[in-house]
Amino acid sequence: MVRKRKKKKAGMRIFVTLTLTFFITVSVYKSIIPSSSGKLNSTNAILIRLEDNTILMQQNSEEKIFPASMTKMLTAIVAIDNLSDLNEEIELTHYTFNGLFGANASMAGFQAGEKVRAIDLLYGVMLPSGAEACIGLADEIAGSEKNFVRMMNQKAADIGMDNTHFENTTGLHDENHYTTVKDLSILLSYALQNNTFREIFTASRHSTKPTNKHPDGITLYSTMFEKLNNQNINGGKFLGGKTGYTDKAGLCLASLAKVGDQEYILVTAGAKGDIYSEQYNITDAIAVYNSLGKE
Numbered sequence: 001m002v003r004k005r006k007k008k009k010a011g012m013r014i015f016v017t018l019t020l021t022f023f024i025t026v027s028v029y030k031s032i033i034p035s036s037s038g039k040l041n042s043t044n045a046i047l048i049r050l051e052d053n054t055i056l057m058q059q060n061s062e063e064k065i066f067p068a069s070m071t072k073m074l075t076a077i078v079a080i081d082n083l084s085d086l087n088e089e090i091e092l093t094h095y096t097f098n099g100l101f102g103a104n105a106s107m108a109g110f111q112a113g114e115k116v117r118a119i120d121l122l123y124g125v126m127l128p129s130g131a132e133a134c135i136g137l138a139d140e141i142a143g144s145e146k147n148f149v150r151m152m153n154q155k156a157a158d159i160g161m162d163n164t165h166f167e168n169t170t171g172l173h174d175e176n177h178y179t180t181v182k183d184l185s186i187l188l189s190y191a192l193q194n195n196t197f198r199e200i201f202t203a204s205r206h207s208t209k210p211t212n213k214h215p216d217g218i219t220l221y222s223t224m225f226e227k228l229n230n231q232n233i234n235g236g237k238f239l240g241g242k243t244g245y246t247d248k249a250g251l252c253l254a255s256l257a258k259v260g261d262q263e264y265i266l267v268t269a270g271a272k273g274d275i276y277s278e279q280y281n282i283t284d285a286i287a288v289y290n291s292l293g294k295e
Helices: 002-032 068-082 118-126 131-142 145-158 181-191 195-201 223-228 280-291
Strands: 044-049 054-059 089-091 115-117 205-207 219-221 236-246 250-259 262-271
Touching: 044 181, 044 280, 068 118, 068 131, 068 145, 068 181, 068 195, 068 236, 068 250, 068 262, 089 118, 089 131, 115 118, 118 131, 118 195, 131 145, 181 195, 181 250, 181 262, 195 236, 219 223, 223 236, 223 280, 236 280, 250 280, 262 280
Parallel strands: none
Antiparallel strands: 044 054, 044 262, 089 115, 205 219, 236 250, 250 262
């Protein structure tokens, strides 16, 4: 009888512990979901505390998405890993621009025949989301975009992006070019450990060195900081981000923010709207970050 009573007590303790854990988890989740209806504009989302990569909130985080220009985070880190000299000049040829204008790809503003430092091309990839900067780096490093994409997919596999396959460096739509917001959070967490990547990712603007086509250089602006319109986070601030948009991907955003004394990564995808509408990817980010710590 004594043994049975002890077993019952032990079982009750386990039940109470699991119940408390469940309710604590639910309350934390609800405190972070921003709207009264518990819904984001984005169909897919994941929020991570960067210090220990703890997932604080997720919504369809392992569902396949089209990443649009968030792809360029992988383009940038693979290029950084394979460039021996960031001040090396790379010439953009007419072939660099093949098909980009017809595909309505976003551009940084470089020209055919322009000789641009690798570091300036990297800023061109990340801030204004320049497709020509992606192709220029890919051709220089791997001989072709196709070869460079192989390197990207290998890097993705190496760092644990198990549900990712890319077909290009730019994020232009392709049915076989896909990932998940969880995989993108793994990528961003990894890439931010690289000082060059972090410096570029967190820049709001960058002025290039003079080139043969732009004697005064050109100034590149972050699409995320432009779309923020000086909005910020209560008790915190946006540190950096990479926007994305295609018809199939919706409005996307991978961002880094500091709230209190902690840094957080939020990756969202699939928000309604387009580049001319209200920026629901930005709206979601502000709401989620503002909700951190609220009870």
